[in-house]
Amino acid sequence: MIRLASLLLILIGLYGIFSSRNVIKILIGVNVMELGVNIFIISVGFFKGGIAPILTADSFSSAMKFVDPLAQAMVLTSIVIGLGITALGLVFARKIHAQYDTYDLGAIGGGKDD
């Protein structure tokens, strides 16, 4: 179920990028995709009834039902990279606006090469 939802999110993100021409909206599409894939990663490591992979007095054996910690570590990294890309994307968006006075890629009209 949760995997299906994550797949749906990726597809929604893709659709967003495909259908919109507004730079900000496209970036939101990218973010939705990233969200989808992050949830997907988490879902791979997760199973019902799993507990946080932290050794405590209650849970001290590796035979305990830990969820996969590696997937969560990957998601952390992925979120950070996603943040970086979004920030850079917003910089580009600002530059586009400064140069063409619009956020609409369609209005730039092909952007002739110099």
Next chain:
Amino acid sequence: MINPVFMIAIPLILAFLSLVAARIKKWLLLSGVLINIAILFFLEKGETVIGGFKPPFGINLILDNYSMVGLALAGLLLLAGVVLSLDKADKYSTVLLTALAGINGMLLTGDLFNLFIFMEITIISAYILSTAGKKPEYSFNYLVIGSIGSVFYLAGLVVFYSLTGTLNMADLAAQNLSMGTPELLVPLFLIFTAFAIEAKLIPFGGWVKGVYGNSNRLTGALFASVYASTVLFVFGRVFNEVFALSGAVQTIIVLIGVVTFAFGEAAAFRQVKMRRILLYSSIGQSGLAAALFALGLIFPAVLLVISNAVSKFIMFSITGKLREIYKTDDYTDLKGVFFSNKLTGIAFSISAMSLIGLPLFFGFYAKLNALTALFNGGNWFIPAVILLFAIVEGAYFIRLLIALWAPGKEGEIADKSHAVGEIRIFNIKKSILVFILSLVILAAGLIPDLAGKLISSDSGFMGGDGPAFTMSQLKGGE
């Protein structure tokens, strides 16, 4: 012996330093690329474990012959690029140092998720470099498409992780997953898409035209040589060592590669702007190399990548500079420009002729190796396509060379009075640097066996893939 991890750590440290000490960042950059080359000679071959966790639990770096060639190529070309365009590189010192760390990491790492991180570092640096073209919409386009690639890569990666429980390349390969099965088709395709986007394969590389087409002499040269060859090197490793392709996936990928080659060459054929010609030619070459990698013909593919990278580096550098001087890269406006720049012109011509695959140049050896390997595999269709579009490739490059060398009206003999300008493209030192680079192509083409041996070492690549064709076999040795 030096631990390969310094290949990644030193540039990263220097990158941080360059933020702090912005005044000397130019020198930090220079020293970074120089140190990078210097320690290349002293690197410890084999596997390096990071952080004390033994693979497959921890991350490891693998320095074999294959990654060594990739490191040397990327490092040397980056050095040449920085030296040749230090004035432009100054502004991007931090970015370039980070890129160097990312590129070295990509080539060295033995872990798929680690590869993802280094790839992101490298690509983000590429996004930033692409802004040098002053066309933010293209940089943005690149960023969005690149992000889709990374999302796809992660998604595909995780599927494999859930199936095998490992992300270590060697460990994953040892699982002997049968790549032909339909269940693996989709995750494999997701990973392929990520590489295809970076390797400019049609139809995934939609960003290339804008980014390469608006590049300056630094970024164009780096994109087409350093970045392109690194991505292809990693592509070769991932789709040979980690996922041994077979069946339908292999056919699809090879087909995409061959189509990219054909379409790219056809698109280059109708261009008049030099950067466009070069970028579509890059796309074509990239497709060919990808197809060879997908077929498991690693050595010919590596030769092709190397010959293409060096040639494109020279040609993009010269083209970028020409555009700076004459405000255009339309070759019909640059007729006879090499008349007063003979050394640069010869370098450009040697590069172009090597790309076409004319004998006496290195590209010919690469082409012969590719053809022999393909025919040895019982494949005649791909060689036919390669040779057919080699005619097209030759046609547009020779047309370009003729225009740049010999100006003159049709019906009158070539005359220098029609030549464009007498401005020096590069000053004498830089001309000599470019010329020496082109001499490397010529020398490697004249003694191809030695060059081939230098590249493949004795052990060959990944399970001993070595030359399919050597000149010495002509003497009837084998």
Next chain:
Amino acid sequence: MNLTIILAVTVVLAVVSFFITRLNKKAGGFLTVIASLFAFVGLFLLKGSIGGEFSIFYFSFKITMVGWYFALIMVLAYSMTSFFNPFWMDKMMYPGSYNFMYLLSMAGTIGMFFAKDFITLFIFWETVVWSSTFIIQLGKSRKASYVYYVVSAIGSMATLFAIMMAYSVSGTFVISEAFAGLSGGAAIAVFFTFILSGLAKIGIFPFHVWLPAAHGNAPHTFSPVLSGGLVKMGAFIAFLSVTAFPAYEIFSGMFKVMGTPFPIYFLMALGAISIIVGTLMAIKQEDAKKLLAYSSVANGGYILIGILMLDQVGFAGGMMHLVNHAVASAAAFLAIAAVAYRTGTTKMSEMGGMIHRMPVTYIVYLVAIISMAGIPPMGGFVSKWLIFQGLADKGMLFLAAAAFFGSIGSFMYVFRPLSAVFLGQTFTRDLKKKEVGFFMMLPMLILTALSILAGVFPNTILRVITEIQASVGISPVTLAENTIVTVNGYLDAFRVFIVFGFGFTIAFVIFIVRRKSKKVELMDTYTSAEFIHTRELLHYSSKFYAPFERLYDKAPDTMKLYKKIAVKIGELGNLTESLFYGHKPEKTVFWVMITGIFVVIIGGVV
């Protein structure tokens, strides 16, 4: 003499001449003369070591009779033409690289003819192609150079494909063994792709487009080499494709036309078409060099037909025609170059009466065209006679008809430059022009002498050809002391010479004794009170064959075919650009989705 020395010296001198030319242009030009003459003498002395095998670097060579024969013809063209080089240095944009490429391409041709394996052959072949491409661009047309490269590339890529395909079967590149084991469809594919570079180089229809472009527009000092020399490289490939590739044996089971397997007959028919096309197009030309270029197309057809026959008589004719055409066309191009050196043009309508100013050049040209047209007593007659004999022997009516047509037609086209350039009224502008100097006259005279000698003593050349015939295992042409004997009759070339010489002497005596002609100016004419301002219209050669040309002026231009293909490739490129590239991410997303869906479907099916 040693081939290693010849090759090494030519290559080193090529580099040296590049630098010397930078110091002194003329000296560089003279160096090409020395280098090519050295190569010629060296090659001549190489005859003793025929049969030897050796390797230089990774190239392996085998000195064969046929290679020696071809190389000698080639270097003859190079060395004779090189005499003109020093005088053209000032007109070249890049004299240094011209000299370098001139000698490099010569070394390439030498290496190519002695190659033992196909890779060596291909390397030298392509070196010749690219170095000559860079020479041609210095001439009158950049497009010509481009056309030359593209047509050559079509041929050489096809040949490389054939070499590789043969290699995948036989496992060797050695010329004599590479084609072993081929049969069926693969054999046909290899045969046709292999010979393609030969066809392209000889200028066989439909690859003939490069000859008028390149010969007509190359620097005047390179056209003789192109026509007299480089075209013969193609003949060598044609030779290999019936000997090294044993076409007659492999195709022996196939459908035969007049006893010749269909694939071979098909190529011979292409040769016949080239004869017709070359002749008809030559008749049309306004430019003397283009005219000669088309005549090379026609002569290439003869050579191809002769060589492909691989029999006793026709083959000997084809091989001998190599020499005759090389000598004659080099001489003719040199003569035109000599005239151009003085007048600065090659357009026939802009010249006239040069016989009064340049009588020696006139004689050189006259002898050359007589040989080209195949009129006794010049060499061209003997070789064409042999080819006719061969064709008649086999009863190949269509080919023989084409060959006869070409012979008759050649009277028409060779006469035109003769009358336009040399005869008629001298232009006032040219009245003070002088004959070229002795240094330039020398090669022309040598070539003229060779043309005549080949016609008077053909057996000298034919004896070499008999050895070639023996080496490829066909029965040699029968030679008596001074006569050539075939099934249908015999030819005593010396007697023919005596007869023609006698006739010529009588005519000459009459001409001298009864000299009554009066020299008039071109405009000195009765025009019915009309003023004529365009003197070109009054020129003897303008609209020379207009009624005849009208018969075929609607004939399709082969160049259009190539242009169409180029347009199609461009359209594919356009499509690629518009489909996949832009500044909006949506295009790529679309394609990613499409490919994704496609892959999922494939996954479902598999």
